[in-house]
Amino acid sequence: MTNKEIEEGTSFTPRFDAxxxxxxxVADENSGEILMLAHMNxxxxxxxxxxxxxxxxxxxxxxxxxxxxTSGNSLRVSAMKVDCDQDAVLLSVTxxxxxxxxxxxxxxxxxxxxxxxxxxQPLTFAE
Amino acid sequence: MTNKEIEEGTSFTPRFDAxxxxxxxVADENSGEILMLAHMNxxxxxxxxxxxxxxxxxxxxxxxxxxxxTSGNSLRVSAMKVDCDQDAVLLSVTxxxxxxxxxxxxxxxxxxxxxxxxxxQPLTFAE
Numbered sequence: 001m002t003n004k005e006i007e008e009g010t011s012f013t014p015r016f017d018a019x020x021x022x023x024x025x026v027a028d029e030n031s032g033e034i035l036m037l038a039h040m041n042x043x044x045x046x047x048x049x050x051x052x053x054x055x056x057x058x059x060x061x062x063x064x065x066x067x068x069x070t071s072g073n074s075l076r077v078s079a080m081k082v083d084c085d086q087d088a089v090l091l092s093v094t095x096x097x098x099x100x101x102x103x104x105x106x107x108x109x110x111x112x113x114x115x116x117x118x119x120x121q122p123l124t125f126a127e
Numbered sequence: 128m129t130n131k132e133i134e135e136g137t138s139f140t141p142r143f144d145a146x147x148x149x150x151x152x153v154a155d156e157n158s159g160e161i162l163m164l165a166h167m168n169x170x171x172x173x174x175x176x177x178x179x180x181x182x183x184x185x186x187x188x189x190x191x192x193x194x195x196x197t198s199g200n201s202l203r204v205s206a207m208k209v210d211c212d213q214d215a216v217l218l219s220v221t222x223x224x225x226x227x228x229x230x231x232x233x234x235x236x237x238x239x240x241x242x243x244x245x246x247x248q249p250l251t252f253a254e
Contacts, residue, residue: 007231012241012250023150032159037215052243082230083236088164090237104134107229109210110217116141116179123139
């Protein structure tokens with residue numbers, strides 16, 4: 001398959017990396033807030049598309065998991081977009097349960113800002 | 128370093144994967160629109176923090192690149208957030224040049240929707 005076909009064709013043909021994964025960005029379907037980033041193998045992607053609930057591959061636990069299976073905070077997927085080279089997807093979701101996506105109990109996993117303009121060692125978080 | 132220190136500590140200590148990379152989500156600093164997803168090795172991350180222009184590692188070309196070095200569409204980084212387990216960053220940017228991030232000439236790399244609710248083979252894009 002050519003780059004042109006991947007970028008402009010009509011088929012969804014995800015390009016899994018050497019570990020068999022693509023990246024999945026998760027955003028709130030209403031606010032657009034970025035909630036988390038995770039990874040999907042082919043099975044997780046297939047299950048997500050079929051069930052409209054987000055499934056991922058855990059690189060640390062080396063297991064397939066349905067987000068929310070223990071916390072109750074499942075992700076209902078209303079839309080999925082794929083990027084030009086088909087190695088990343090963007091999910092628009094509603095978070096069920098108590099609406100928190102991060103396992104630390106926060107709404108989003110992105111709760112800390114990195115200080116820019118560097119040179120400082122070690123790097124710390126911005127105030 | 129414990130998970131608690133990674134998640135709740137005050138140090139930015141990125142967790143690079145087996146290939147030495149973290150994921151970088153790029154969003155428009157005003158609208159929040161997701162523009163692209165790319166990868167950073169330690170050098171790309173350091174340069175981005177120091178210069179406030181986005182540098183990435185190209186997995187296909189196996190080279191460090193400054194976004195916009197050929198197109199002119201550099202990414203000026205106004206903020207960077209890191210996620211709970213410190214293996215992904217979220218960049219808020221202004222796109223310079225003609226404002227297009229995708230090499231196909233589009234504003235965002237995420238220009239196609241995947242049809243959900245599946246079972247159809249092969250998968251195609253939503254209308």
